[in-house]
Amino acid sequence: MTKPIKLTNRAAYQRFVDRYDTFLLDCDGVIWSSNTVIPGVLQVITYFRKKGKQLLFVTNNSTKSRAGNLKKLRSFGLEASEEEIFSSSYTAAYYLRHIIDFPKEKKVYIIGESGIEDELNMMGIKNTKADADNGPIQNWDFADITPDPEIGAVLCGFDTFINYRKIAKAFLYLRTDPDCLFLLTNDDTTFPAIGTVFPGAGSLSSPLIIALNRKPDRVMGKPNKPMLDCIVDKYRLNVERTCMIGDRLDTDIQFGINGGIATLLVLTGISTEKEILAEGAPILPDYYVDSLSNFAEIIELEN
Numbered sequence: 001m002t003k004p005i006k007l008t009n010r011a012a013y014q015r016f017v018d019r020y021d022t023f024l025l026d027c028d029g030v031i032w033s034s035n036t037v038i039p040g041v042l043q044v045i046t047y048f049r050k051k052g053k054q055l056l057f058v059t060n061n062s063t064k065s066r067a068g069n070l071k072k073l074r075s076f077g078l079e080a081s082e083e084e085i086f087s088s089s090y091t092a093a094y095y096l097r098h099i100i101d102f103p104k105e106k107k108v109y110i111i112g113e114s115g116i117e118d119e120l121n122m123m124g125i126k127n128t129k130a131d132a133d134n135g136p137i138q139n140w141d142f143a144d145i146t147p148d149p150e151i152g153a154v155l156c157g158f159d160t161f162i163n164y165r166k167i168a169k170a171f172l173y174l175r176t177d178p179d180c181l182f183l184l185t186n187d188d189t190t191f192p193a194i195g196t197v198f199p200g201a202g203s204l205s206s207p208l209i210i211a212l213n214r215k216p217d218r219v220m221g222k223p224n225k226p227m228l229d230c231i232v233d234k235y236r237l238n239v240e241r242t243c244m245i246g247d248r249l250d251t252d253i254q255f256g257i258n259g260g261i262a263t264l265l266v267l268t269g270i271s272t273e274k275e276i277l278a279e280g281a282p283i284l285p286d287y288y289v290d291s292l293s294n295f296a297e298i299i300e301l302e303n
Ligand SMILES: O=C(O)[C@H](O)[C@H](O)COP(=O)(O)O
Pocket: 026, 027, 028, 029, 058, 059, 060, 061, 062, 158, 186, 188, 189, 190, 191, 192, 199, 200, 201, 202
């Protein structure tokens, strides 16, 4: 495998920017770390816009809908449109409506936050509301955990309100109805926040996988196909002139590789330089850089 190129000077930054017309931008670990914007990144994204680059925001974070992500981008002063945003919650709703045509009389049981519920509602897909089971089981009372034939799919995403009740209900729906779909918005094992990492969506759905001894039927987010289909259905990407920019090898960079597009790893999130320089590293980006903010050097040149 070709050794990744580290971008470290103005000439390299300029060549890279001139080489691509479309950037698929990951969010957590590239633009922000939970609610804090990564220093120096905003001006670079604004500069890409000024240079007429097409920007698509491609996030595995299912907690927000496209509208929720747009609000967050704008809260940092970044202009964008919902059309440019692809979240794993949107991809899940898109997949259920446009790829498998989920039965209208059936419901989706959500383990996740409002982003999933909002996107399912916008696609007209019945669901059990994200906060329906945020309360714990009281006094070992399992009486209200019963099979529900209306549940046609269990959809798991990132859920900071995860609890035993949700896992138990999802388990029962999947165990009692073999036709009930088991779907994940994404399976990132960790989540980057406040300069460190915490358990990710993939860790939160693992109790179900273990208890059921069953793998999910489909995972929506990067590096998986539903997210790529969702983007390609909306945008005719010129893969030759497109680059995926991300902080995680097994999601962002693998997604680029699967899509036949170039990849740039930034070291402000999950994956490290040590991982890509290791002998026999399984996933390698084409390029890497300490931070997206490094490109600010070429902005100064122009001013
Ligand atoms: O656990 C998760 O859901 C992920 O860590 C997180 O959401 C990744 O988001 P992204 O980096 O794709 O924006």
